[in-house]
Amino acid sequence: MRNVKISPSILSADLGNLAGDLEKISNADFIHIDVMDGHFTPNLTFGPEVVRVAKRVSNVPLDVHMMVSNPEESIDWYADAGADLITVHYEAATHLHRIVSRLHDKGVQAGVVLNPATPVCLLESIIDDLDMVLLMSVNPGFGGQKYIEATYAKLRELTALCKRHGVDPMIEVDGGVGMGNIEQIVAAGANVLVAGSAVFGSQDPAQAVFDLREAGTRGIAKQNA
Numbered sequence: 001m002r003n004v005k006i007s008p009s010i011l012s013a014d015l016g017n018l019a020g021d022l023e024k025i026s027n028a029d030f031i032h033i034d035v036m037d038g039h040f041t042p043n044l045t046f047g048p049e050v051v052r053v054a055k056r057v058s059n060v061p062l063d064v065h066m067m068v069s070n071p072e073e074s075i076d077w078y079a080d081a082g083a084d085l086i087t088v089h090y091e092a093a094t095h096l097h098r099i100v101s102r103l104h105d106k107g108v109q110a111g112v113v114l115n116p117a118t119p120v121c122l123l124e125s126i127i128d129d130l131d132m133v134l135l136m137s138v139n140p141g142f143g144g145q146k147y148i149e150a151t152y153a154k155l156r157e158l159t160a161l162c163k164r165h166g167v168d169p170m171i172e173v174d175g176g177v178g179m180g181n182i183e184q185i186v187a188a189g190a191n192v193l194v195a196g197s198a199v200f201g202s203q204d205p206a207q208a209v210f211d212l213r214e215a216g217t218r219g220i221a222k223q224n225a
């Protein structure tokens with residue numbers, strides 16, 4: 001049975017007390033770090049120094065979501081800062097295979113992200129090499145947006161693609177995930193769930209991680225049903 005993993009997004013954390021907020025989610029499976037460059041996305045966020053700080057103060061593996069143009073120019077900074085897993089956008093990368101190989105050479109897990117309007121079939125020639133596929137369920141740039149329902153169909157399509165290839169990468173969903181939809185998202189094929197506002201907007205972030213994982217795990221039994 002696959003395990004459901006929760007990856008709280010620090011975009012919704014209190015950046016004035018980042019170490020304190022990271023301590024609150026020490027029961028998480030990943031820490032999701034949204035890197036935005038103000039070019040690929042209409043927002044600007046974290047550089048490698050934030051990854052280095054997260055690595056220093058937390059033992060939770062770092063899931064670095066790079067929403068940047070030309071990621072080949074900056075993946076090394078984040079890998080060297082301590083990322084355990086780096087995902088790059090299909091729409092932003094010219095040499096995806098080279099990026100994935102580079103990350104693996106550096107001992108970092110590699111994933112590809114698809115925006116809501118980017119079709120799953122484009123992964124056909126790279127899926128065998130991936131540790132993760134991340135489906136965006138909102139348009140990248142901001143936390144607190146509404147989950148896009150068409151993601152369910154993409155999850156089922158991605159599950160079928162993985163089956164055809166005989167591979168089992170982690171399947172992550174990012175954007176608008178919460179207690180109201182996590183079970184259904186997992187049932188459609190996801191097993192890593194990003195949650196920003198659902199975790200850091202809660203009174204008790206550790207309890208929110210626990211509850212989301214419990215609710216998500218109920219969806220595992222419904223996968224492929």
Ligand SMILES: O=C(CO)[C@@H](O)[C@H](O)COP(=O)(O)O
Nearest residue numbers: 009140141143144176196197
């Ligand atoms: O990558 C992004 C947004 O571009 C996300 O990781 C958000 O940070 C998720 O926030 P919520 O929708 O869970 O509040």
Ligand SMILES: [Co+2]
Nearest residue numbers: 034065174194
């Ligand atoms: Co993200």
